[in-house]
Amino acid sequence: xxxxxxxxxxxxxxxxxxxxxxxxxxxxxxxxxxxxxxxxxxxxxxxxxxxxxxxxxxxxxxxxxxxxxxxxxxxxxxxxxxxxxxxxxxxxxxxxxxxxxxxxxxxxxxxx
Amino acid sequence: xxxxxxxxxxxxxxxxxxxxxxxxxxxxxxxxxxxxxxxxxxxxxxxxxxxxxxxxxxxxxxxxxxxxxxxxxxxxxxxxxxxxxxxxxxxxxxxxxxxxxxxxxxxxxxxxx
Numbered sequence: 001x002x003x004x005x006x007x008x009x010x011x012x013x014x015x016x017x018x019x020x021x022x023x024x025x026x027x028x029x030x031x032x033x034x035x036x037x038x039x040x041x042x043x044x045x046x047x048x049x050x051x052x053x054x055x056x057x058x059x060x061x062x063x064x065x066x067x068x069x070x071x072x073x074x075x076x077x078x079x080x081x082x083x084x085x086x087x088x089x090x091x092x093x094x095x096x097x098x099x100x101x102x103x104x105x106x107x108x109x110x111x112x
Numbered sequence: 113x114x115x116x117x118x119x120x121x122x123x124x125x126x127x128x129x130x131x132x133x134x135x136x137x138x139x140x141x142x143x144x145x146x147x148x149x150x151x152x153x154x155x156x157x158x159x160x161x162x163x164x165x166x167x168x169x170x171x172x173x174x175x176x177x178x179x180x181x182x183x184x185x186x187x188x189x190x191x192x193x194x195x196x197x198x199x200x201x202x203x204x205x206x207x208x209x210x211x212x213x214x215x216x217x218x219x220x221x222x223x224x225x
Contacts, residue, residue, distance in 0.1 A: 032212075034213075036216075042218075043116075043203070043216045043217060043218045043219060044155070044203065044205075044216040045216065046213045046214075049212075049213070089154050089155075091154070099145065099157035099160060099168060100155075100157070100214060102154030102155045102156070103154050104152070104153055104154050105152075105153070105154050
């Protein structure tokens with residue numbers, strides 16, 4: 001069935017380090033792809049999205065490119081901050097209006 | 113604009129008891145989702161409503177879980193009887209028309225002892 005695999009955490013980085021969180025999805029159809037973030041004590045919120053191949057989603061310095069050929073949607077940020085510490089979820093939406101399939105989440109901890 | 117509201121925020125019950133969660137989506141949002149998030153995992157969809165009709169309940173354990181959205185606005189999710197493995201955060205989300213960004217509520221953390 002439809003599924004998504006994320007890089008396991010926790011990931012611990014120093015401030016200003018480069019971040020990559022890998023995400024791959026099963027190639028059933030042409031899903032829209034989302035990254036959600038959950039800050040400590042807060043609810044899930046959308047970080048960025050891409051709806052078709054080669055689209056790049058970006059927000060708050062984070063970027064991810066929809067790679068159809070590798071079925072990937074890796075999250076990157078050039079210089080992380082302590083305030084980026086959170087759990088990040090990759091989530092394809094396969095049926096264009098229905099459920100999101102969430103990865104298991106990757107916890108990021110950024111140290112000063 | 114008010115966000116998705118959920119109550120209660122926390123609930124502790126004993127196994128075999130029943131419990132109900134309430135969700136009020138963003139005003140005007142036709143589609144409402146209930147997700148279950150077990151500790152250390154990503155959320156899993158339990159049920160999706162479009163207005164007051166069920167679109168997808170394929171992963172809802174119907175022998176013990178039920179949900180309704182009678183007037184196409186707020187919704188209630190019930191568990192009866194609860195099991196230890198139901199301990200999780202129950203998230204409600206909504207979208208205007210079923211596509212694009214889903215807006216999540218703060219969740220209800222259920223502990224079954």
